[in-house]
Amino acid sequence: MKDMRAGTVLPMPFDAHVHLRQGRILKHVLPATARDFGRAIVMPNTKPAVWNADTVRAYREEILECAPHGFEPLMTIYLTQQTTPEVILAAGKAGAVAAKFYPKHGTTNSDDGLVPEFFLAQSDWFAALEEAGMVMCIHAEHPKHIKARREHEFLKLFVDSRLPERFPKLRFVIEHVSTAYGLQVVSESDNVAGSVTAHHLVLTDDDVMGNHLNLCMPVAKSARDRSALREAVFQGNSPRIFFGSDSAPHQLSAKSKPEGSYGIYTAPIALKLLAQEFANASRSNNLSSFVSSYGPAYYRLPEEKRVSEVVAEPFHVLDPRSEPALMEPVRDPSAEVDEDAKTDPPPPGDRLTDPIIPFYAGRAIHWSVRYDR
Numbered sequence: 001m002k003d004m005r006a007g008t009v010l011p012m013p014f015d016a017h018v019h020l021r022q023g024r025i026l027k028h029v030l031p032a033t034a035r036d037f038g039r040a041i042v043m044p045n046t047k048p049a050v051w052n053a054d055t056v057r058a059y060r061e062e063i064l065e066c067a068p069h070g071f072e073p074l075m076t077i078y079l080t081q082q083t084t085p086e087v088i089l090a091a092g093k094a095g096a097v098a099a100k101f102y103p104k105h106g107t108t109n110s111d112d113g114l115v116p117e118f119f120l121a122q123s124d125w126f127a128a129l130e131e132a133g134m135v136m137c138i139h140a141e142h143p144k145h146i147k148a149r150r151e152h153e154f155l156k157l158f159v160d161s162r163l164p165e166r167f168p169k170l171r172f173v174i175e176h177v178s179t180a181y182g183l184q185v186v187s188e189s190d191n192v193a194g195s196v197t198a199h200h201l202v203l204t205d206d207d208v209m210g211n212h213l214n215l216c217m218p219v220a221k222s223a224r225d226r227s228a229l230r231e232a233v234f235q236g237n238s239p240r241i242f243f244g245s246d247s248a249p250h251q252l253s254a255k256s257k258p259e260g261s262y263g264i265y266t267a268p269i270a271l272k273l274l275a276q277e278f279a280n281a282s283r284s285n286n287l288s289s290f291v292s293s294y295g296p297a298y299y300r301l302p303e304e305k306r307v308s309e310v311v312a313e314p315f316h317v318l319d320p321r322s323e324p325a326l327m328e329p330v331r332d333p334s335a336e337v338d339e340d341a342k343t344d345p346p347p348p349g350d351r352l353t354d355p356i357i358p359f360y361a362g363r364a365i366h367w368s369v370r371y372d373r
């Protein structure tokens with residue numbers, strides 16, 4: 001008889017793009033990321049933004065104070081009008097592994113962002129990033145166009161800029177690639193990679209209509225674009241295409257406003273959903289490179305020694321609207337009490353009355369992660 005618990009063992013996954021927020025929301029969402037991912041590239045679009053050495057140190061400290069033992073946040077800086085080459089070099093020394101471009105007024109907390117044409121002209125910044133050995137993460141959208149065209153229009157400017165050729169030692173990441181054109185741009189230069197989310201592998205523009213919970217930036221595109229993403233990801237041929245969840249928690253009241261806030265909270269389920277989608281495509285063998293190997297290699301991180309196991313067992317995604325008792329921060333039931341832990345886990349009473357609804361809330365995923373490591 002087939003052992004249904006037989007699963008896939010992989011190096012502990014890496015999330016190349018996550019929003020952890022601050023304060024109470026950070027405490028609420030961090031356990032979900034730290035359960036399934038050993039390391040993550042943490043986005044800097046907090047309020048105020050993380051943009052220099054001091055704010056990098058302070059935010060890292062805030063995360064570590066409530067991080068489950070062993071989770072490693074990898075910090076980034078937000079490129080703003082205040083950025084200078086000196087700011088970049090100092091942030092690199094303070095531990096920032098990447099800088100992030102946000103198009104002004106293009107997404108959540110992007111007031112400090114930049115006009116794309118201005119950003120692409122900052123040669124001094126790119127030289128400093130090269131010198132610091134940092135990665136250039138790009139939110140590749142041009143907000144002056146309709147949402148469906150934003151990625152394409154920004155990337156045309158990026159290609160015209162010839163930045164990858166002009167700065168051959170600088171590694172670029174096109175974040176949350178959502179179009180076939182984005183994949184093409186990634187394929188054209190050895191120093192351009194693309195992160196891909198779980199939600200862009202399953203959603204199309206139809207799923208966003210009338211459902212603000214599925215609204216994110218970049219918006220999900222056509223079925224053709226989604227097929228191109230699925231093919232590239234499941235084939236696993238390119239080491240420059242790797243997983244970045246873009247897990248972006250927003251409370252329900254914000255998601256329910258007329259325009260709705262941009263972001264999908266996928267941290268609790270992304271790895272399980274990927275295991276399911278890879279299995280459905282008969283590509284389970286390629287899951288490990290996508291979620292565990294390609295990203296750390298591009299970021300030149302030390303090898304991950306810890307392992308995880310995904311198993312073919314159902315995982316029920318909680319919907320806090322119908323199961324309020326389960327709105328507590330997720331905890332690892334098998335974890336031993338760590339006497340050296342810097343802080344206690346969040347108290348069980350710390351429930352959000354204005355909940356964050358995870359992607360696939362109320363649905364079952366056919367794959368789980370085994371935590372008895």
Ligand code: DOR
Nearest residue numbers: 107108216217248262263
């Ligand atoms: O959907 C998104 N949410 N896209 C972003 O670029 C930002 C993110 C957030 O911070 O909520």
Ligand code: ZN
Nearest residue numbers: 017019043246
């Ligand atoms: Zn993001």
